[in-house]
Amino acid sequence: QVQLQESGPGLVKPSQTLSLTCSVSGASITTGGFFWSWIRQPAGRGLEWIGRIHSSGNTNYNSSLKSRATISLDASKNQFSLKLSSVTAADTALYFCARVPVGGDTWATFEYWGRGTHITVSS
Amino acid sequence: ELVMTQSPATLSVSPGDRATLSCRASQSVPSNIAWYQQKPGQAPRLLIYATSTRATGIPARFSGSGSGTEFTLTISSLQSEDFAVYYCQQYNNWPPWYTFGQGTKLEIK
Numbered sequence: 001q002v003q004l005q006e007s008g009p010g011l012v013k014p015s016q017t018l019s020l021t022c023s024v025s026g027a028s029i030t031t032g033g034f035f036w037s038w039i040r041q042p043a044g045r046g047l048e049w050i051g052r053i054h055s056s057g058n059t060n061y062n063s064s065l066k067s068r069a070t071i072s073l074d075a076s077k078n079q080f081s082l083k084l085s086s087v088t089a090a091d092t093a094l095y096f097c098a099r100v101p102v103g104g105d106t107w108a109t110f111e112y113w114g115r116g117t118h119i120t121v122s123s
Numbered sequence: 124e125l126v127m128t129q130s131p132a133t134l135s136v137s138p139g140d141r142a143t144l145s146c147r148a149s150q151s152v153p154s155n156i157a158w159y160q161q162k163p164g165q166a167p168r169l170l171i172y173a174t175s176t177r178a179t180g181i182p183a184r185f186s187g188s189g190s191g192t193e194f195t196l197t198i199s200s201l202q203s204e205d206f207a208v209y210y211c212q213q214y215n216n217w218p219p220w221y222t223f224g225q226g227t228k229l230e231i232k
Contacts, residue, residue: 037221047167047210049221060219096166100221106172108214108221109157113166 002026004097004114011120018084022097029078030055035100036080040093053080087121094118125149127211129224135232138201144227146194146211154214158187158196162207206231
């Protein structure tokens with residue numbers, strides 16, 4: 001069974017860089033055929049896709065984040081990470097990581113999710 | 124930019140009744156859509172993929188339909204565990220982009 005678990009600092013000061021990690025079990029992030037994504041959800045609001053990374057290292061991002069997001073892989077730990085720079089209060093949200101198949105019946109859907117980690121941006 | 128609009132924002136239905144949730148795209152969707160269920164304090168769960176196929180373990184009372192710009196999630200006989208928020212989601216191939224609707228909250232009448 002594929003499981004994902006997010007971890008992060010909880011509280012980040014404005015203008016700093018937010019760093020989150022997603023630990024994956026039950027699957028190898030270096031195995032082709034999947035994108036590993038980040039999604040966020042401000043309190044009481046909907047879901048926003050942040051970006052994704054393929055096992056090859058190729059990345060794609062939501063352009064609304066204005067190049068503030070960087071996603072990377074750590075194969076040795078079977079983890080992938082998100083860095084979001086120059087954060088403001090608008091980045092306060094519940095952050096999820098998820099797996100998306102590249103192909104097959106469930107392609108382009110978020111089939112496995114972590115439980116999420118709360119991030120508050122405040123001084 | 125493709126926008127997914129869900130309606131209604133809140134739907135009040137009695138247990139045992141039928142619920143119909145709508146998702147409208149601002150332009151014709153180039154690929155299939157998915158539906159997710161989210162309960163308070165939980166991650167979203169994949170319900171429907173490829174517009175009309177139930178994900179593993181999803182009861183048959185959930186069904187999806189639609190094409191082009193109009194999509195529907197139907198729950199045929201609401202159970203207590205079905206009261207939650209539902210999101211539709213679409214994928215744009217280039218530039219790669221995943222778009223969610225703003226959600227429909229299904230509440231007990």
